[in-house]
Amino acid sequence: SRVIKLALIPGDGIGPEVVVEAEKVLDAVTADAGVTFDKTRFSLGAARYLETGDTLTDEDLAAIKGQDAIILGAVGGLPGDPRLKDANIERGLLLKLRFELDHYVNLRPSKLYPGAPGPLAEPGEIDFLVVREGTEGPYVGNGGSIRTGTPHEVANETSVNTAFGIERVVRYAFAQAERRRKRLTLVHKTNVLVHAGGMWKRIVDAVASEHPGVAVDYLHVDAATIFLVTNPGRFDVIVTDNLFGDILTDLAGAVTGGIGLAASGNINPDGAFPSMFEPVHGSAPDIAGQQKADPTAAILSVALLLDHLGLGAQAQRVTRAVEEDIANRGGTARTTAQVGDAIAARVQA
């Protein structure tokens, strides 16, 4: 049978709890799929940093690069922990993995499942996919400051954008739109960020000419947030830069039932590096270890993983099981494990 080398990075806070449930569902749905997961656990995150001073060593990175895919829970310690003051776990671990593994597609589907709670009075049908660029833009870490801490400090942050980087993610987004409702919206801020925005616009226009069946439009990021709350049904595929994608997908998560349900894939479509699947939520240290976290986002990330591995039927079973679970949630509070058990039972049914 096909052996898939799977890295597990449970991380901090609620990460380990939700990853246990993700594994449970993964194991259940692939029991009869003719695949074996060869799992390696990596202890990474704030806890590891506090123990050893390491965020991500070269050995860690090399070992992770040798895997076929990654499941990550969440990383990050207690906000304001003075021992973490000089550690930027986000930049040093999470973003480092995305950049080193060339995860140029950050895939974030948003679907409002019947029964899911949400803040909108009349949400309508919501089912869109944000294709967020993952390796460029304001996330490149190209910043610095002078006279730091003085009244004369100047701090710059440079967003770096390349035609190479934009074209590949735009092509991916169009391919997704072809398989969906054939609508693609570019979100940027071309009237202010004229150089980066201009390049995004030109590349989208160029690739659009190869996809005459896809209807393309453009929104400024500020206007896009309005539509996300007034008419989210207008969106099919959104393609956008790293920072705008970060902002839009948290908002999208909120309008589709909360980030307890929001899944994501950090994907290297070329297959040169393992792709990484993670819930959009953070480590939520305030509720860690209490079995209060909703593992659904992690479980839906398993569906994205399965899709990526070519196990589309299994991916659909996971999505359907989650959909059924959400439809039947009602008001009863369940533990993290109970939610995982319920969904695992449904994928086997």
Next chain:
Amino acid sequence: SRVIKLALIPGDGIGPEVVVEAEKVLDAVTADAGVTFDKTRFSLGAARYLETGDTLTDEDLAAIKGQDAIILGAVGGLPGDPRLKDANIERGLLLKLRFELDHYVNLRPSKLYPGAPGPLAEPGEIDFLVVREGTEGPYVGNGGSIRTGTPHEVANETSVNTAFGIERVVRYAFAQAERRRKRLTLVHKTNVLVHAGGMWKRIVDAVASEHPGVAVDYLHVDAATIFLVTNPGRFDVIVTDNLFGDILTDLAGAVTGGIGLAASGNINPDGAFPSMFEPVHGSAPDIAGQQKADPTAAILSVALLLDHLGLGAQAQRVTRAVEEDIANRGGTARTTAQVGDAIAARVQA
């Protein structure tokens, strides 16, 4: 009587229509206030550009600098108009005014008035103030590209941030919080934009120590969008950078009845230059000249103008008149002029 030199920049699209109503209300509420407005109209915007090729000449700018205050409607032509391809009216006119007139405070109140429509199922009470920095950040125009239009293009955009620029707007925000519910939230993305974000954080912490009565917290911009739709009542004063403020205030407008109600002031608190008051909405060329635009945002911007001029009682009368008008709107469609007439009648009552 006190003479106030007032520049009127009606602009494009629905701009002229809403500015007429703003003037109507301004005239009505100040009829007995012992002030005279010496008005000068400036023809600026896409229409002027198409006629003359000018966006903002040195003479325009000098004349505007000589005013005491400015009311601006909206600027911008038809999206996609090929004749405007090389004109960036936003950068060349609107942002140029904000930067040249050192409008370092971009003040954007968000209040959900009883009767106002909104997308949230349970909005609760919403009443907060975004203090958006107006002269720095990613808006400085510090970008460029090489190999433009080729597959090897690289486009950079640099966000420039100074301690001087941040401290002055942070002080302004704290002063507002002292006069309100004494809560201040810094919004940034410190975990990614570590240099700019770190400086914002340090300056807010330093100024906070002078305001022990103000409760201060911090949110990443992505998380802030979640709270704006799930718990907007948690906010009192938000202080944030130019780009994050742009995004948050459109979303804030949407959750408090739409940008047809969202007012703003571009303020130079030092009084070195005239401040400029404008609705947050754009020129909406699709409905221009049809008396369909809601002038309420422009009229609420007049309230901000009056406050700025020290005419607090008149400002309150405008706000109260708008509040009453909104409460009594019901479902009847009214023309732009009818809304202006109704509010003007109420300020005199």
